[in-house]
Amino acid sequence: GAVVSQHPSRVICKSGTSVKIECRSLDFQATTMFWYRQFPKQSLMLMATSNEGSKATYEQGVEKDKFLINHASLTLSTLTVTSAHPEDSSFYICSALGINEQFFGPGTRLTVL
Amino acid sequence: SQELEQSPQSLIVQEGKNLTINCTSSKTLYGLYWYKQKYGEGLIFLMMLQKGGEEKSHEKITAKLDEKKQQSSLHITASQPSHAGIYLCGADPGSARQLTFGSGTQLTVLP
Numbered sequence: 001g002a003v004v005s006q007h008p009s010r011v012i013c014k015s016g017t018s019v020k021i022e023c024r025s026l027d028f029q030a031t032t033m034f035w036y037r038q039f040p041k042q043s044l045m046l047m048a049t050s051n052e053g054s055k056a057t058y059e060q061g062v063e064k065d066k067f068l069i070n071h072a073s074l075t076l077s078t079l080t081v082t083s084a085h086p087e088d089s090s091f092y093i094c095s096a097l098g099i100n101e102q103f104f105g106p107g108t109r110l111t112v113l
Numbered sequence: 114s115q116e117l118e119q120s121p122q123s124l125i126v127q128e129g130k131n132l133t134i135n136c137t138s139s140k141t142l143y144g145l146y147w148y149k150q151k152y153g154e155g156l157i158f159l160m161m162l163q164k165g166g167e168e169k170s171h172e173k174i175t176a177k178l179d180e181k182k183q184q185s186s187l188h189i190t191a192s193q194p195s196h197a198g199i200y201l202c203g204a205d206p207g208s209a210r211q212l213t214f215g216s217g218t219q220l221t222v223l224p
Contacts, residue, residue, distance in 0.1 A: 004155075042216070043201060043214040043217050093156070095156075101146075
């Protein structure tokens with residue numbers, strides 16, 4: 001299957017700082033990418049849909065000014081957690097939409113101290 | 114919105130035993146995906162089912178979608194420690210654009 005990478009895999013930051021997470025489709029072009037959040041022992045919750053060249057579509061309850069998404073190219077989408085707080089600590093997973101399937105990245109573990 | 118219920122939430126089995134995980138949808142499924150996840154890692158695609166009554170197998174894992182396309186089951190035969198992980202079902206509302214995930218089933222296989 002197609003390969004999607006995420007960077008970094010783990011990040012620890014201080015409260016109030018911003019953190020950028022990258023999601024790359026390595027062997028195909030993806031006009032649509034998705035960002036999910038997963039709390040321990042819970043399922044994946046869709047945060048937003050990222051469309052190349054246009055604004056992201058956020059799910060209800062997700063602050064767009066808090067979680068900035070940029071999909072500047074067909075192979076890269078970034079999620080920036082601005083002014084991070086401990087409650088933002090979570091596992092963030094991206095996926096890239098192929099023809100009929102989503103391909104998932106390995107996830108990024110964010111810990112905010 | 115589509116809701117998916119998975120059962121059981123967790124499962125502990127002895128190596129070699131068979132097991133079944135269920136996924137029930139509140140609406141008719143266009144497509145149903147099964148994924149496996151190791152804690153703190155990404156999702157591994159297992160199978161996708163689209164047609165009512167469809168059944169697919171890969172190695173010792175078999176997934177079925179019922180005729181009404183509202184329930185799917187994942188069956189593992191002769192489980193091994195390598196099968197341990199979190200199993201997630203995901204519902205496709207029509208285009209794989211926005212998958213809704215079930216709550217997951219944590220599987221532990223005791224050697």
